[in-house]
Amino acid sequence: MAKVKRRHFIRYIAGTVGGLAIGWSLLPPRQRLTPGDPLPVAPGQVALNGWVKISPDDTVTVVMSQAEMGQGIHTSLAMLLADEMDASWDRVKLEQSTLDKIYNNQAEILDALPFQPDENGYGKRAARWMVAKIVREVPGAMGTGGSSSVNDLWLPMREAGASARAALIAAATDTWKVPVNECRAEAGRVIHTSGKSASYGELAARAGQLGVPKNVALKDPSAFKLIGKPVKRLDNPGKINGAAIYSLDMLPPGLLYASVKMCPTLGGKVTRFDGSAAQALPGVRKVVKLEPYAGGLASYGAGTGGVAVIADTPFHAMRAVEKVSVEWDHGPAAGLSSRDAINALSQALDKNAGKVHFSHGDSEGAMKGAAKTITAEYRAPFLAHATMEPMNCTVQFKDGAATVWAPAQGPAFAVNAVAGVLGIKASKVKLIIPQLGGGFGRRTFVDAVSQAAAIAKEADGLPVQTFWSREEDMTHDYYRPAFVSRHKAGFDAQGKLVAWQAATAGSSMGAPSFIDGSSKGAADTGYGFLNARVTHQGTDSLVPVGIWRSVGHSYNAFFTESFIDEAAAAAGQDPVAFRENLLKDNPRLLRVLKRAAELSGWGQPLAPAPDGAKTARGIALHPCFGSVIANVAEVSVGEGRKIRVHRVVCVLDCGFPLNPNLIKQQMEGGIVFGLSAALQGEITVEKGQVQQKNFDTYAPLRMRDCPVIETDILASAEHPGGVGETGTPTIAPAVANAVFALTGQRLRSLPLKLV
Amino acid sequence: MLTIKINGQDTAVNAEPDTPLLWVLRGELKLVGTKYGCGQALCGACMVHLDDEAVHSCVTPVSAVGTRSVTTIEGLQGNEADALRHAWTDIDVVQCGYCQSGQIMSACALLKKTPQPTDADVDAAMNGNICRCGTYPRIRAAIHMAAGSR
Numbered sequence A: 001m002a003k004v005k006r007r008h009f010i011r012y013i014a015g016t017v018g019g020l021a022i023g024w025s026l027l028p029p030r031q032r033l034t035p036g037d038p039l040p041v042a043p044g045q046v047a048l049n050g051w052v053k054i055s056p057d058d059t060v061t062v063v064m065s066q067a068e069m070g071q072g073i074h075t076s077l078a079m080l081l082a083d084e085m086d087a088s089w090d091r092v093k094l095e096q097s098t099l100d101k102i103y104n105n106q107a108e109i110l111d112a113l114p115f116q117p118d119e120n121g122y123g124k125r126a127a128r129w130m131v132a133k134i135v136r137e138v139p140g141a142m143g144t145g146g147s148s149s150v151n152d153l154w155l156p157m158r159e160a161g162a163s164a165r166a167a168l169i170a171a172a173t174d175t176w177k178v179p180v181n182e183c184r185a186e187a188g189r190v191i192h193t194s195g196k197s198a199s200y201g202e203l204a205a206r207a208g209q210l211g212v213p214k215n216v217a218l219k220d221p222s223a224f225k226l227i228g229k230p231v232k233r234l235d236n237p238g239k240i241n242g243a244a245i246y247s248l249d250m251l252p253p254g255l256l257y258a259s260v261k262m263c264p265t266l267g268g269k270v271t272r273f274d275g276s277a278a279q280a281l282p283g284v285r286k287v288v289k290l291e292p293y294a295g296g297l298a299s300y301g302a303g304t305g306g307v308a309v310i311a312d313t314p315f316h317a318m319r320a321v322e323k324v325s326v327e328w329d330h331g332p333a334a335g336l337s338s339r340d341a342i343n344a345l346s347q348a349l350d351k352n353a354g355k356v357h358f359s360h361g362d363s364e365g366a367m368k369g370a371a372k373t374i375t376a377e378y379r380a381p382f383l384a385h386a387t388m389e390p391m392n393c394t395v396q397f398k399d400g401a402a403t404v405w406a407p408a409q410g411p412a413f414a415v416n417a418v419a420g421v422l423g424i425k426a427s428k429v430k431l432i433i434p435q436l437g438g439g440f441g442r443r444t445f446v447d448a449v450s451q452a453a454a455i456a457k458e459a460d461g462l463p464v465q466t467f468w469s470r471e472e473d474m475t476h477d478y479y480r481p482a483f484v485s486r487h488k489a490g491f492d493a494q495g496k497l498v499a500w501q502a503a504t505a506g507s508s509m510g511a512p513s514f515i516d517g518s519s520k521g522a523a524d525t526g527y528g529f530l531n532a533r534v535t536h537q538g539t540d541s542l543v544p545v546g547i548w549r550s551v552g553h554s555y556n557a558f559f560t561e562s563f564i565d566e567a568a569a570a571a572g573q574d575p576v577a578f579r580e581n582l583l584k585d586n587p588r589l590l591r592v593l594k595r596a597a598e599l600s601g602w603g604q605p606l607a608p609a610p611d612g613a614k615t616a617r618g619i620a621l622h623p624c625f626g627s628v629i630a631n632v633a634e635v636s637v638g639e640g641r642k643i644r645v646h647r648v649v650c651v652l653d654c655g656f657p658l659n660p661n662l663i664k665q666q667m668e669g670g671i672v673f674g675l676s677a678a679l680q681g682e683i684t685v686e687k688g689q690v691q692q693k694n695f696d697t698y699a700p701l702r703m704r705d706c707p708v709i710e711t712d713i714l715a716s717a718e719h720p721g722g723v724g725e726t727g728t729p730t731i732a733p734a735v736a737n738a739v740f741a742l743t744g745q746r747l748r749s750l751p752l753k754l755v
Numbered sequence B: 001m002l003t004i005k006i007n008g009q010d011t012a013v014n015a016e017p018d019t020p021l022l023w024v025l026r027g028e029l030k031l032v033g034t035k036y037g038c039g040q041a042l043c044g045a046c047m048v049h050l051d052d053e054a055v056h057s058c059v060t061p062v063s064a065v066g067t068r069s070v071t072t073i074e075g076l077q078g079n080e081a082d083a084l085r086h087a088w089t090d091i092d093v094v095q096c097g098y099c100q101s102g103q104i105m106s107a108c109a110l111l112k113k114t115p116q117p118t119d120a121d122v123d124a125a126m127n128g129n130i131c132r133c134g135t136y137p138r139i140r141a142a143i144h145m146a147a148g149s150r
């Protein structure tokens, strides 16, 4: 089956690039130093390549192709460039990149290809190579997602820094007429052995004239000054004094506000509406009907229609939109309940196990010959992103051109969406991306962007901020899909695990089928199963679904790591020892597992909770996004059978740790995000309408329920893996496994509830 | 027309009296450091001080402010605020930052009332502030650090 997928995939690629000449396909992937159009510069400023500009006052402006949504990526990327450049860290400023092929995110797409880790045949290598080239060439492949930014930019940002440094040294040697080997760079200056020196600002103009140098060497890691160090975030100051600007805070002159009311039924639309009562209220400019706008990336979720009120203040808009009376066409989801939808996934698995995504040995045969088998069914619900900053977008459409202020994870998607709605060329759309108040995958989808463009069309050239209430945001998300997974394990007479089978059913998170990552985390477990088969059945969904922090790993790690724990119990073995046996050929995972056991005091007695309740530990281990993570959770049961998590030990191997401080921050954030979902996260749908509307019924974790989190980063020289999503998948199974150790009860549905 | 005291200045406000203070700040006065997160007193993104008390500006009608002075994140000053901002930076608390104005307003009100808070005090004072990025462990550490440094 894997072969079939590959062929399908290569056909897709061939279709995409069908018009390209054969000769092109033999060239290596394109360079990423010099953009198609030169960088825009201020007077006196010099661009040394596509990633860095220098001003006469020595300010080093680093170009950011990725969105900052809390993950610290701006600080991390600037570190890469500044270190190689020997720039002065306190002169570094950041600027958003333009749309250019050199900024396309290659790793995000390559990592999503439907290959399993053990595959390294011709098909995989050829496909990756082709895609790397295509990602270079196609517009629209910029994006922040898949925990891929550092993975993708580790070399390009460093090369850009090293190239700039070499250019500045060349300018100095050219000016002073001295040999290169008598000059060095340090903290924003080039220094000659004689003691003579010049600042980067002074050298920039000459460096710019001399052009981009050839054959530039990167630093040896032992020479890093910033890379690998716990450098503080560059965005701290504005985020503690109210000065940081998010998309909702943009205040272009003449700004109007639009509040939106969408059909409460997912996928519904307006039949007719009466805006007269709203129109009569103070400050109201216009009442507008909204067509359903799709998120763009999703296979499922055509968008939901509604109405909007444009007014002079946000409050006037919000108050008035409630007064618009609307007759809805509730559409095909009108009868939908999430309970039925999830039961249907289970029934789908009754019929067949789906397509094979991974196969090793003969799992059917081994299962038949097993002395003992166990089976279990697991379930994961729909989840909302609930970014702290609700969905919004500001658009000004004037004289045939648009300016857009949007919290966008996929800039080109946003630009194309606006261009499409307004009927203008993408080159007529200027996109400004401020700070993002959280993303978690939601802001890859451009439904709100398209809506904002449609609303701006009605505003006579004035800018309009379209903003969703929390209620609209929560009830019109692209939800993490619900999934059901069935597992079977077979043991021989000695209790050894000889066969492993997993079959999942659920909807793809919105990628075209060739990059369907639905079995990410189910197939690539890292365990050396003797015989294994992982299948997946893609199902249709009337609930719009989309990528959600850690994507397929968010549920597959729960399924896999819970069932491994069940298998250990069935074999009568300690959960850590059982996993160790399966990892004999995987030293990377084994090292993380052992360190987590050691740091958590695995196997040693555990103190009771502060109120005297019994406690227990549970462990989970998982490779994802090029990294490996283990969590050990310590839990107890409190009043009302409430599961409480007191402490989490987190061990991470993320390859070379670019900034240990930011990495730990991401582990904490990922664990809290995952724990919110594990203990309290559930979106339910009745009659096609999402039942949770605000933070009372879709309740993220709060301070008092937040465990102590201790993170240990294992040193590694490997290429950096992802960290933004890596922290999320393991906490749910670690807690479920701890609950089992404590109570003997195996919780197989999320969120975890003891009854 | 109402006049209320905001960040030390008497400020004329055009909005209707039932307008939530949050929307007066953000919409009319362009003080956008105070954030909207839920509109229902559930998340704390909109926290401001009325005198020294932390309140949810999203559910406080501007007419209810009366003679109390409003302090927003932009105008927050003093020993507690300085100590908190220092600790916030030192510990690298923020991630996306969207909730952080509200977190700091709540933390500052706590320290003004309880200069040496226990963990239980922190739990109680910060319970109204959600952070989707999960900065809670660092917020707790930063509050203790700020308390210890004064």
Ligand code: FES
Pocket: B035, B036, B037, B038, B039, B040, B041, B042, B043, B044, B045, B046, B047, B056, B057, B058, B059
């Ligand atoms: S916006 Fe006021 S508490 Fe959430």
Ligand code: FES
Pocket: A070, A388, A437, A438, B094, B095, B096, B097, B098, B099, B100, B130, B131, B132, B133, B134, B135
């Ligand atoms: S820092 Fe992002 S919500 Fe708190």
